[in-house]
Amino acid sequence: MLVDSHCHLDLIKNSNPDTLIAAAHAQGVSHFLNVSIALDHFPTLLSIAQRIDNVFASVGIHPNTSSDMTVDVKTLKTMANDPNVIAIGETGLDYFRSQGDLTWQHQRFRTHIQAAKEVGKPLIIHSRDAAQDTLRILREENAVAIGGVMHCFVEDWETAQQAMEMGFYISFSGIVTFKNAKALQAVAKQVPLDRMLVETDAPYLAPVPYRGKTNQPAYVKHVAQFIADLREETFEKIANVTTENFFRLFSSATT
Numbered sequence: 001m002l003v004d005s006h007c008h009l010d011l012i013k014n015s016n017p018d019t020l021i022a023a024a025h026a027q028g029v030s031h032f033l034n035v036s037i038a039l040d041h042f043p044t045l046l047s048i049a050q051r052i053d054n055v056f057a058s059v060g061i062h063p064n065t066s067s068d069m070t071v072d073v074k075t076l077k078t079m080a081n082d083p084n085v086i087a088i089g090e091t092g093l094d095y096f097r098s099q100g101d102l103t104w105q106h107q108r109f110r111t112h113i114q115a116a117k118e119v120g121k122p123l124i125i126h127s128r129d130a131a132q133d134t135l136r137i138l139r140e141e142n143a144v145a146i147g148g149v150m151h152c153f154v155e156d157w158e159t160a161q162q163a164m165e166m167g168f169y170i171s172f173s174g175i176v177t178f179k180n181a182k183a184l185q186a187v188a189k190q191v192p193l194d195r196m197l198v199e200t201d202a203p204y205l206a207p208v209p210y211r212g213k214t215n216q217p218a219y220v221k222h223v224a225q226f227i228a229d230l231r232e233e234t235f236e237k238i239a240n241v242t243t244e245n246f247f248r249l250f251s252s253a254t255t
């Protein structure tokens with residue numbers, strides 16, 4: 001049993017969720033967290049989660065989604081108030097793809113943290129070139145009260161440690177399999193097994209041997225296998241612990 005803790009089923013072109021899930025099942029991938037990046041596609045995510053067993057949804061606005069899309073705590077809480085919604089996000093900070101005055105990005109991030117705490121569902125954090133501000137805002141908003149996951153983690157060990165101290169899990173994507181990702185591989189070797197998740201972030205960031213192609217949830221197997229080899233553990237061990245971690249973190253997810 002293996003979980004893809006972060007994918008975007010509705011963004012994968014030339015495919016449909018049912019085909020993708022069937023392909024993943026054939027590889028032993030049993031559960032999926034289909035992650036929201038904007039409020040206008042949330043109804044689609046919710047209907048997929050309601051229709052297909054073991055597919056869960058989150059609600060939130062990606063940090064790179066236009067600053068025109070605003071949301072308040074009350075709206076997020078209302079949208080999250082469905083048993084198929086198990087997390088708030090993806091939210092966070094991205095200084096790579098957004099520039100200029102990013103006060104709006106900070107504020108929207110804070111709103112998501114407040115909603116997560118109030119609704120009692122963990123956070124999915126996206127952070128790129130913004131580790132220090134991400135950690136600072138998580139601290140200022142007392143995110144330790146709800147916890148969550150640092151998704152598609154690419155930062156250093158110190159950042160991982162600080163996030164884990166606030167109750168966050170560290171999720172590795174296909175990036176960890178890339179030849180030039182030596183520093184990240186060192187982090188993946190160090191993160192305690194009981195704090196680690198795996199994901200695809202499909203359709204992005206396909207792992208080796210599919211690097212450069214469209215990613216899909218079935219490929220999370222390659223991420224888990226790579227980490228198993230890296231840590232000299234069995235594939236089953238990595239699959240089992242990351243699955244247990246997923247259900248411990250997202251405790252409202254029922255099988």
Ligand SMILES: [Zn+2]
Pocket residue numbers: 090126127151152
């Ligand atoms: Zn992301």
Ligand SMILES: [Zn+2]
Pocket residue numbers: 006007008035090201
């Ligand atoms: Zn994502």
